[in-house]
Amino acid sequence: MSSPAADEIARIVAEALTGDRQAEGRMLQALRPGVLAVLRFGAFHRWIDAEDLTQETLQVVVERVRARTIDDPRKVFAFAAATARNLALNAARKMLRQQTVVDSELVDELAQNLEMEQSDLSDADDRQLAQAVAQLLEELPTERDRQLLMRFYLDGIDKQQLCQELGLSPKHFDRVLMRARSRLRTIIERRAPHLALFPRITSILLPLAMSFTVWVRHFGSW
């Protein structure tokens, strides 16, 4: 964790651990993207509402920070990640348990709950994302790089085999992937800014609202 941004966040969390309320708000805002990324992990994300669980996770984290039972920023990061994982697992378990009763009278209720399964992208957004990726592939300097991305992501061919087949070094392989992500970000920001990773308004307001909620809850008055 040597990047400046991470160091800066560690400093913010350290300040929050001393009871600095302003640092608390900045901490929640800083942790949010990572918590959200954890909650969108792998197969589970299809069964959970990541936005809701992010809020729940940050609520648990801020309460733990206020209780002063953690004294090290690194432990706060690990605690936040573990809390997010556990909440996601519980939500997924709940959903899977419900799926085992598809023939019972609970089906109607289950169908209502399954609304949370909706994809995080609409059809229109999915189309724009596909267009952005098509443009990215079109702009790649060599056919070999195009093949690399398609065979890696579509066919699931592993890195070692692809490097052998295409005559690439592992470093070149990594550079192609890194550049592809970077270029995709640029294309998305130009073609469909709403699909870029700008924070939604909730991500700005949420930490403020949560700090206020916890403050009122702890001190019982304004």
Place this chain on the structure above:
Amino acid sequence: MSLMNSIDRNPLEEQVRLVSRYVAGDLSRSERAEFEAWLVASPELAAEVEMERRLRRGIASAARRGWLKRTAPERLPRQRRWQMAIAASVLLTVGLGVSLLISGEDGIASTGQRLLSRSGGPANSPLVVRLGKMRSLSGSPDIRLSQAALPSQLIVEPDVVVLTCADGAIELECAAGGTPQTPQYTEYEVDLVNRRGSTLAWRSARQQPVMRTQLSFTLRDPGNLEVGEYDLIVRGHSADHEEIVGRFWVQVSAR
């Protein structure tokens, strides 16, 4: 050796490798815990993870839409050219055979590997519908079609593939600590059944999921559908078993 030590020694390569492995679900339980603690502490890394997901999804989506051209690599190492020439000959022969077999079928072959080599989009607007599980139990149809304004094609993408562990067990986490990676069934197909008389209006070709969970079935001529209510039934097939894994409600109205 911890992930963080590894990253400190070789930051770019390790980060790229870890992000790909993480998004693909290939990290062990302990590696994942360590990586996620790092993820929480680094919005930049979180952005990389999100962009990796976008890239994977975008490529799969572009492939389904027929926007990707798949050709042979332009340059190969000299010492491997003879091997690739033989492999290309075999692939060409097999490919021609498969093309003959699947001509006239819908856009994706049962092998799931013929990922839409067409270029450009279709002449008229196709309708792409992504479906969750068991939506037909709600109070309204999952898909509404009007004969007055039919799409050129109906492309149905049901989200019904359950991932299992290598031994077939349906668990949240597998014995080795990884996440389930294997689709429960090797092949999937769709039936469109007219509720009046329970007659089969259309059956898709079988297909394997792309990127483990993604299915896309194309009804080429929705204009052949009569006015009425239909069940769209998704079946999973293995060598010795089949099961209905999704059921949806399609309504075709006159206008």
